[in-house]
Amino acid sequence: MRTLVAAVQRADPDCRRIVHAVRVGQLGAIAGAESAGFRYVVDVDVGKADISLLVAEPDWATRTDIDLDRVPGA
Secondary structure, three states, X not given: OHHHXXXXXXXXXXXXXXXXXXXXXXXXXXXXXXXXXXXXXXXXXXXXXXXXXXXXXXXXHHOOOOOOOOOOOO
């Protein structure tokens, strides 16, 4: 899965987020995704199933600018 994430990010360097869904309670699948660079975000009910959503994001998309008095890009 880590290889796939890297390939997607290489193919589309502007991609901000890759989303992965697993059924709620599948701890092995969640752990596997986390070991591949995903982080857990939220559980959602989609009608017939409850799923956990995880995301993989590049560092540039999650970097925080500590200068809170400046508007980014301004």
